[in-house]
Amino acid sequence: MTLPPLLSRAPHGGPSSAPFSGLDFSVNTNPYGPNPVLLAAIREADHAHYPDPTYLVVRERLAAWHGVAPQNVALSTGASDLLHRLARAFLPAGGGLLSLHAPFGELARAAALQRAQVQVVAQLPAQLPGQVQLVYVGHPHNPTGRRLSPNALQAAARACEAAGALLILDEAYAPFVPSEPLPDSEAVVRLLSPGKAHGLVGARPAYALAAASVTERLENLAPAWHLPAGTAAVLSALPQAQAFLATTLPQVQAQAAALAGALSRLGPVEHHGTPYLTLEVADAAPVTAALLSQGLRVRDCASYGLPQRIRVSSRTPRDNQALLGALTSLLNAPPRGKQED
Template identity: 65%
Template sequence: MTPAALPPLLPRAAHGGPGQVPFSGLDFSVNSNPFGPNPALLQAVRDADRTQYPDPTYHAVREALAAWHGTTPAQVALSTGASDLLHRCVRALVPPGAAVLSLHAPFGELARAVALARSPLSVLDDLTRPWPADTALLYVGQPHNPTGRILPASAWPLVLRRAEEQGTLIVVDEAYAPFTTLDPPPAHPQVLRLLSPGKAHGLVGARPAYALASADLCARLDNLAPAWHLSAGTAALLERLPGASAFLDETLPQVQAGAAQLAGQLRALGEVEHHGTPFLTLRVGEAAAVTSQLWARGIKVRDCASYGLPGCIRVSTRPPEQNAALVAALRAVLAPAESSQALGGETHE
C-alpha cells in the first residue's frame, strides 16, 4: 500500500489535564466535578474482578443502562471514553470525502477523527444556515465546550427535518449535561446521544462512556470495537451508574454555585461567557502568554486557541479557596499595576 493510501499522521488533539511536563499546582483546565470521586462508583471500580476476562458482549452493563434510560440493550453501545465512540462514528458513518458539520468549534477528537478520514469539517454557529449537501454527520455539544452554549429546543424541529432529508446523523455530546437542567434531545432515529458520566462523577480517569442510538447504529459501532474493549473496572462503574445519583444530588448544586460565583468575580477582569456549566471562558487578549504566566504561578488553565478562540482561556470551578487563588493570580497577570497598588507596592513609569 502506498503512503498516500494510508491515514495521515496527525498530532494529538489538545486537551486539558496532565501532559508530558509534570505539574503539581492547581489545575483548572479539567472540567470534572471537584467534589469527586463518587465513592459508590469508585468502590465499584475497586471491587471489579480483574482476574477474569469480562463478558465480551457486556450484556449485564447494557441491560442496566437500557433499563435506566427506558430503551433496549441493543440500543446501547459502550466505550472507553467518548473519544473512542466519536472515532468509531466517523469510521462507520462518514463516507470518504463526505462533509461533517459542527455546531460551534468541535471537540478536538472529533476534528482529528474527521481529518484521519480525509473528510471536510465545517463549523457553523447557526444551524438555520445552509448545510453542505453531503453532510453525513452533525456534531452538537449540548452544552458546548468551551462556551457552554446550547441548541435551543425551538431549533430541533428544523435540525431534525434537515437530518431526515439529507440522511445526516446527529451526534449530541452530553458530557456536561448533568451539570445543567437541560432536557435530553428528542428521541429520533437520526440522533445518537453520547454520554460520558466520568466528568459529573469525578472519575474521568476510569473513562466511562456509552451511546444511546438505534440498534442498527449501535451494531455498526460495536462492529468497529475490539473484543473486551472495556476494562473490568470501567464496565463495573457503568453497571452501577443507575444507582449512583445521590452523589450528583449532593454535589452538583455546589458546583453550579461555585461556577456562578467564579464567573462573577472574573467579570471584573474581562469578558466572561458562562451558561451554568462548571466551566467558563474569560477573554484575556493573548491567551497563550497568559496561560504561560499562570503556569509559572502554579495555576493551570486551558488555552482556547484549538477551539478557534486564541484570545480566551477556559477555567473550571474548584473549591472556594482554590478559586480565590485563581482570581488573585489572574488579577496579578492581567492587571499587575493595580495588584501592586492594592498590596501597597509602588509602580514606576
C-alpha cells in the same frame, strides 16, 4: 508503499508528560469526586477474568435506566473512541461533518483521518448542505457552554432525518445544567461520558444511545473486550450512583457562578451554568504560560478558534480564590517596560 502523513494529536486540557503538582483548572470535572459508589464498584470488579464480551448486563442496566432496549446502547472507554468509531462508520472519504461552533478536537481529528471535510457554523441550517453525513452539537458546547433550545434541537433532528445524516449530541457536560427535552428521533446519537460529573475521568466511562442500526456498527468497530472490568462496573453502577450528583452539583454550579462573577471584573466572561467558563484576556498563550509558572493550569482556547480566551473550570472556593488572585495580579499589571505613575 506511500502512506499518508501522520496527524498531530488533538490538544486537550489536563495532564501532560511534564510533572505538575499545582491546581488544575483546565479539566472540566466535579472537584468533589470521585463518587464513592462508583469507586467501590471499581474496587469490587472482577479484574482476574475476562468479562462477558457482549457486556450484556451492563447494557441491560443502562437501557432500563434510560427506557430503551439493550441493542440501543453502545459502550466505550471514553467518548473519544465513540467519536472515532462514528467517523469510521458513517463518514466516508470526501464526506462532510457539520459542527455547531468548534467541534471537540477528537472528532475533528477523526474526520481528518477519514479525509472528510469539516465545516464549522454559528447556526445550523434548516436544510443540510450536500455530502453532510454527521452533524455535531455539544450540548452544552465546550468551551462556550452554549446549548440549543428544545425547538432548535428538534429542527436539527428533522434536518438530519431529511438528509439521511446523524445528529451527534455530545452530552459530556449535560449533568451540570438543568435537563431539557431531547428529540425522539432515529437520527439522534447521544454520547454520554459520566466521568466528568462523577469526578472519575480516569476510569473513562462512556456510552452511546442510538438506533440499533447505529449501535451495531459502533459495536462492530470495537475490538474484543474493549471495556476494562473496572469501567464496565462503573457503567453498570451508574443508576444507583445518582445521589452524589444531587449533593455535589448544586455546589459546583454555585461556585462556578461566583467565580464567573468575580472574573468578570477582569474582562468579558462567557458562562452558561456549566462548571467551566471562558475569560477574554487579549492573548491566551502568554497568560496560560504565566499561570502555569505559578502552579495554576488553565486551558488556552486557541484550538477552539478563540485565541484571546482561556477556559477555566471551577474547583473548590479556596482554589478559585487562588486563581482569582493570580489573574488579578497578572491582568492588572502594567505592560512590561512601563511603570505606574
